[in-house]
Amino acid sequence: MKKSGHSKSKKGNGAKTAIIAVVVVVMVVALGAATFYFANSKNKHSVVAPDGKVLKLTVEQMEAKLNTEVFYTGIKINGIDVSGKSKQEATEMLKGMNIQSSDEIKIAISYNEQTLLLDFSEFGVNHNIEQVVEEAYGYARTGEGQTPEQQLVDRYQKQLLLASQPKDFELSFSVDTEGVSDVVRSVLEPLEQDVKEASVTGFDKENLVFLIEDSQPGVDIDIESAITEVKSAIDNKEYDKVITVSPVIIEPESLKSDLEAAMGKISSTSSKTTGDADRNTNIRLICETIDGLVLQPGESFDFNEFIGKRTADKGYREAGGIYDGALRQELGGGICQPNTMLFHSVVKADLQVDLRKPHSWPSTYVDTGTDATVTWGGANFQFTNTSEYPIAIHAFYADQKVTVEIFGHALQDGMRIEFIGVVNSSSAPTSVEYVADPTLPIGTQSQERGSHNGINASAYKVYYDAEGNEIRREKAFSSYYPVIRARVRVGVLNPDGTVATIDPATGAVITTETTLPSETPPTETPPTETPPTEAPPTEAPPTEAPTTEAPPADA
Template sequence: MLVLAVAVDAAASAGRIHPGVRVDGVAVGGKTVDEAAAAISRGATQVLGRTVVLKAGGEEWSITAQEVGGSVDATGLAQAAYRIGRSRNPLQAVKERLAAWFGAERLPLRVKLDDNAVSALFDAIDGSVGKPAKDSTVEVVGTSVRLVPAQDGTGIDRDRARRAIAEALASDERAVELALVPIPPAIQDEQAQVAYEAAKKAVSAPLTVRYEKSSWTLDPATIAEWLAFRASESSGSADPMLECYLASEEVSRTLTPIVGSVGKVAKDASFKVSNGVVTIVPSEDGLALDADAFSKSALAALTGDGERVVDLPMRRVEPEITTEKAKAMGIKERISTYTTDYSPSNKPRVNNIHLLADALDGTLVPPGGVFSFNETIGPRTAEKGYQEANAIVNGKLVPQLGGGVCQVGTTIFNTVFFSGLPVVERHNHSLYISHYPKGRDATVSWGGPDFKFRNDTQHWILIATSYTSSTITISLYGTDPGYEVSYTTSDFFDLRDYPIKEVPDPTLPVGTRVIEEKGVKGRSVIVTRTVKKNGAEVRKDTFKSVYRPAEEVVRVGTKVVSSSPSTSTTLGP
């Protein structure tokens, strides 16, 4: 009869979980695996939504399942429930089905936790109530070497705490007491002994460094600055050992100046321009201390039983821009050039123009790169040699460090204008300046307006500058993209009268007017540039310049003179 009942039960529950099976408090008997998974997921959501309180060292932390990445594999639990009563062992299958009939087959709700989230939680708890263990180490002060003993720490038992939190999240018991246990250091005193002995020996006497016919003697105090310590896995031992080594950075910092006479700085390949022709100045390899190799050989000499002498290892240093790289840049011809002139009498302004030209000269713009005037030049400061010269600030001509920068900005704008390259950013001056090309001036200011252009060619572009006492020339070199540039300039429009400011002058007779600063009318102008290649239009740019009126300042006489008939006189500057 029992066998018959089991057979009937098996037939009735085909494809479904055996009746009576539960997952925690969720009845899943009679359900398919998918139906059971959905029911388990709903039940788990309610359970996991509750708070668990952790207690350790007299402090408490309230957490939720979400904060520790708690999740339930509902499908896995449903599949486990489905396997109950379906064992390949017939007796075991019968036993499980009978147990299910009487409600004895109940699977626990297993909660999985996220490793990173749990570790972060445990770190926070240990940081609050625990005490970190301290590894044994070696302390070097001057040439004195001391072994610093290890110290035990305290912290929570992380494996037990993890299991307890997972169980609490799935149960009605929502409080977990976390026990603090001793935490041993990773490196005990005996594991630091070898490093301690090595450090003592390293600073026990000077070290001689040789290179060809030269030699240098380094005292123990210098050697002590190189010593550093780290944990390392020792062969044949599962425990980490403290290792004494020479820090390459410290070796390089202190040794390079001492042996600098035998080194050589690498020189990048550069470009030389003369009469519109560009040539490459070859690169030169450098010679520098191989700090890593020196550290290894020096440590062996310092801690061994042989002679405390080491040969200085040098390595070849390749420049960033080699001759081969320079050749591959495609800088072979002049693309465009432009010259503007200025008065040689204003010495501070001429000085600034020359400094700016020098700072620009040799600038390289990669394919697809954007050149920025301000980023390339940087702040114009007295430390760099800039002097005060007139510049337009808030619509007025006033002395300013770096005055003359707009002469250079206007020149490079026109160079780019006639190259056909895309102009990314350009600003006109606030006031009209007649000695610049009509509608083709460009103002720049640190922290303010900038001039930018994009290199849309497939090769690098070189910016080259030259100057005299009264002219500046800026040229672009690269591989000519074949752009054909034409442009039109409109008549001035939107003309606006300038305001007149009268300033009383007690030194001038009544009726006398002297123009101190000549006014300039406000105006607007549009320059349209068309760029073609092989007859097809590549781009059309519109550069609109709006200039505000420049105030005219007139000194008006207020001095009363003799009773002779007065006359009105206006004098120009």
């Protein structure tokens, strides 16, 4: 056991000896280096001054001059002397002086012999002040040479040279090109111009010509290319560059002279009116309302919407209108005649009819199957200008004659269209409707309405070429006019005040007497005027019309 303990003691003493040896070596090396440096620092080194003189300076002397935390004398930034200033002082001074700004960007655009200066005054400028300050501060703080002494001498010589040859470090700045697009667009977009085709702005009702605004060429500019060039100039610091932009002229497809030559009367429809002054007044009012109306391509006309409700305040008068299969007096009676003239002219102008309804029985002023009724809150007439050009309506009344014309672009190749109606079948009523009337003396009769045949009719568009040859005909509309039985009121009031009855099939009075009540004899309640609903025309076999009362329709 004692032997083992002795062995461990010898190992511990060996380790301590090794550590002491290492420490001694380090101290010797450090002491040697210090001794070398101290000895070397006392040595004088040759430094060549700018004037050629050779200066003898020690390391300490050179380091005392060079090891400073301010800029060396002769250092400038953008022409501004920063000698003796710290990096922070120089940075703050330069930032406060706003050395460069976006006002220095003088990039312009040359357009049609004009020079358009772009405004970059609101742009922020990003200077590289911190970077240049570091670069200027670092000048002569490193030197060339294989030994520290040689490097120090090189630094010192550079620092001496600054006195006669100052070193100026230039700042640069950049502009954020994100806003360049807006600047370029603000200058160029107002110079662009959409091509303007010759267009119709109205219709001269006196001279029957369209009012046409002339065309105007368009101007297109490649703005995107201009933006790219401006950004490139900024990136390349070409702040005085002039960029040439050439417009592209877009010629219009139509000229005023072309429209004037092509536009004219397409169709015209006329018919004689009655001698009823009130009815003719209503017809005249409709003509005056729609006369001169211009519809652009794709625009639609709605009779009831455009004309509005027919009222006495508007000048409409009472005239005959169809109600429950019979004529009666109503405001605006007769306006279906100018509407039918419009319907005909629209068809002959080859425009699209959207909504049309025939009367309860055919009108005498046009072919059967080619009439069009309108009533406020009920039947309506609508069409759309499906041509590629504007159209105008010219409507007038004079001397018991109503005319409606459509003006627009002539039909292709001088073609014209006629509008005709053909009766397919007709069926007369087979009976009379008799109604007992306790207000009439017994046996007397009064016809309330006449009878009308049930008719199926078709309307055709017939196309003719410029020489008057028929090209084709197309079925355009179908109309069904229902059978309307005559209605006769038969008196059933006996002389003694009693009321008889009748045979509804024959109208014969039945002698059975009925005593009238003491109160006022009843009268028929007028029918409720529920607006009709539009039903598409069909060509079903005619049947007798029911005796229930229908809503009114203008005639």
